[in-house]
Amino acid sequence: MRLLAALMLAAAAPAAAAPVESFVEAPGPVGTLKGTMLAAGPDAPVVLIIPGSGPTDRDGNNARGIAGSIYRQLADSLAARGISSVRIDKRGMFASGDAVRDPDAVTLSDYATDVRSWTATIRQNTGVPCVWLLGHSEGGLVALIAAKKGGDFCGLVLLETAGRPLGQTLRDEFKANPAMAPVLKQAMAALATLEAGKPVDTTNMSPVLLPLFRPEVQKFVIDVLAYDPGALLSGYPRPVLILQGDRDLQLAPEDARRLQKSDPKARLVTLPGVNHVLKQVASADRAANVATYANPAVPIAPSVVEAIAGFVEAAKGP
Numbered sequence: 001m002r003l004l005a006a007l008m009l010a011a012a013a014p015a016a017a018a019p020v021e022s023f024v025e026a027p028g029p030v031g032t033l034k035g036t037m038l039a040a041g042p043d044a045p046v047v048l049i050i051p052g053s054g055p056t057d058r059d060g061n062n063a064r065g066i067a068g069s070i071y072r073q074l075a076d077s078l079a080a081r082g083i084s085s086v087r088i089d090k091r092g093m094f095a096s097g098d099a100v101r102d103p104d105a106v107t108l109s110d111y112a113t114d115v116r117s118w119t120a121t122i123r124q125n126t127g128v129p130c131v132w133l134l135g136h137s138e139g140g141l142v143a144l145i146a147a148k149k150g151g152d153f154c155g156l157v158l159l160e161t162a163g164r165p166l167g168q169t170l171r172d173e174f175k176a177n178p179a180m181a182p183v184l185k186q187a188m189a190a191l192a193t194l195e196a197g198k199p200v201d202t203t204n205m206s207p208v209l210l211p212l213f214r215p216e217v218q219k220f221v222i223d224v225l226a227y228d229p230g231a232l233l234s235g236y237p238r239p240v241l242i243l244q245g246d247r248d249l250q251l252a253p254e255d256a257r258r259l260q261k262s263d264p265k266a267r268l269v270t271l272p273g274v275n276h277v278l279k280q281v282a283s284a285d286r287a288a289n290v291a292t293y294a295n296p297a298v299p300i301a302p303s304v305v306e307a308i309a310g311f312v313e314a315a316k317g318p
Contacts, residue, residue: 003199012137013300015262016057019038019039019040019041019076019079019080019084020037020038020039021036021037021038021039022036022037023035023036023037024037024086024121024122024304026114026117026118026120026121027117027121028091028096028098028099028100028114028117029091029099029100029110029113030098030099030100030101031096031097031099031100032098032099033088033089033091033096033098033099033100033114033117033118034089034094034095034096035086035087035088035095035096035118036058036075036086036087036088037084037085037086038075038076038078038079038085038087039079039084040078040079040081040082040084041082041084042126044082044083044084045082045083045128045132045154045312046083046085046086046122046128046131046132047078047083047084047085047128047131047132047133047134047157047308047312048085048086048088048090048115048118048119048122048131048132048133048134049071049074049075049085049087049088049134049136049139050087050111050115050133050135050136050139050140050143051087051088051090051136051139052136052137052138053137054088055093055094056203057089057093057094058071058072058087058088058089058094058095059071059072059087060072060073060074060087060136060277063209065293065294066211066293066294067259067290067293067294067295067296068135068276068277068279068285068293068294068295068296068298069296070277070278070279070300071087071136072087072185073099073296073299073300074278074300074304074308075087077300077305077307077309078308078309081293081309081313082260082304082313083308083312083313084126085134086118086122087270088114088118090106090111090114091103091106091110091111092104092106099114102218104216104217104220105219105220106220107219107220107223108138108141108142108145108220108223108224108227109145109223111142111145112142112143112146112149114297115133115142115143115147116149117144118131119131119133119151119152119153120152123152124140129152129154130152130153130154131152131153131154132150132153132154132155132156132157132312133146133147133153133155133156133157133310134156134157134159135156135157135158135159135161136159136160136161136278137159137160137161137162137250137276138224139159139161140156140158140159140160140161140162140229141161141162141227141229141232143158144161144227144229144232144233145155145157145227145232147232147236147238148236153238154238154239154312154315155238155239155240155241155315156236156238156239156240156241157229157240157241157243157308157311157312158240158241158242158243158259159278160243160244160245160248160250160251160276160278161229161242161251161255161256161259161318162229162251162255163229163254163255163256163257163258163259163262164228164229164230164255164258165225165226165227165228165229166224166225166227167191167195169226169250169251169255170191171188171191171241172230172252173250174187174188176249179208180208182206182208183206183208183209184240186205186206186209187209190205190209190213193214194213194218194221194222194225195225197222198228199215199218200213200218200308200310202214202215216245216259219308228259229259229260229262230259230261230262231262233259233262233263233266234262234263235263236263239266239267239311239315240263240265240266240267241267241269241307241308241311242256242259242260242266242267242268242269243256243267243269243271243304243307243308244256244268244269244270244271245270245271245273245274245275245276245301246270246271246272246273246274247274247275247281247284247289248274248275249275249276249278249286249289249290250276251276253270256268256270267311269307270289271301271303271307272303273301274301274304275289275292276304277282277292278300278301278304279292279293279298279299279300279301280298280301280302280303
């Protein structure tokens with residue numbers, strides 16, 4: 001298997017050799033799930049990077065203005081600390097497009113199933129006893145769903161992950177975004193309908209709202225709205241790291257605190273000057289913050305890497 005070959009190459013290389021990158025695969029429901037492994041060495045712990053919402057690829061980019069390559073940067077930085085990673089394309093998207101017949105019919109539970117498939121494949125081909133789940137934004141919720149069912153996971157790293165049901169988070173985002181003011185009433189009404197488990201008529205809906213509420217994705221949104229991250233985390237027995245940037249425009253610090261209340265033994269780290277896409281921003285200027293979303297020249301904040309690497313290095317697997 002390609003994954004095993006990558007580890008064998010890493011084992012044969014000198015200690016100071018660069019990490020080995022390879023394309024990797026895992027079984028999907030119909031076709032193959034695909035991703036990239038960056039192997040730091042044969043005895044290195046392995047982190048599975050679970051991407052955030054929407055059509056976000058394995059590098060952390062999507063066509064909606066996010067091009068900061070945050071997952072690629074994170075993988076490179078973790079490898080420099082001796083931690084291997086696998087970053088993935090979600091089922092139905094990008095190189096994993098053939099893994100499912102209808103990508104719009106996918107649910108968060110489906111993504112969690114894929115996490116388990118990736119974990120089994122990684123363990124089988126590397127020999128690690130467990131895999132760390134690192135979920136960013138919505139990926140944190142996917143990690144929580146997967147972990148709730150149990151599995152060979154070392155623990156969880158939750159980056160900029162909501163601590164409340166999505167409906168509450170979206171309402172706060174809508175109200176905080178000045179561009180949403182003209183369509184705020186319509187957005188709130190649509191959200192309430194979906195929370196009730198009913199479809200929304202988009203015939204006269206503003207084009208601004210269609211990316212979120214278009215009919216093809218309403219089944220997915222209804223599914224997401226049903227989950228409470230805090231309830232999923234409650235009682236989780238393994239190590240948990242919660243990272244929250246204090247310049248996150250999408251999530252408030254209260255989300256991270258709420259998650260920790262659900263698991264008091266979890267480690268909560270607040271990252272000064274870090275935004276939702278893990279970049280360092282120097283001021284409270286919203287435009288400057290948003291500009292980092294599309295700028296791959298801005299590296300992820302060193303404090304993010306330091307917190308994750310320190311946590312994985314210090315924690316013991318099961």
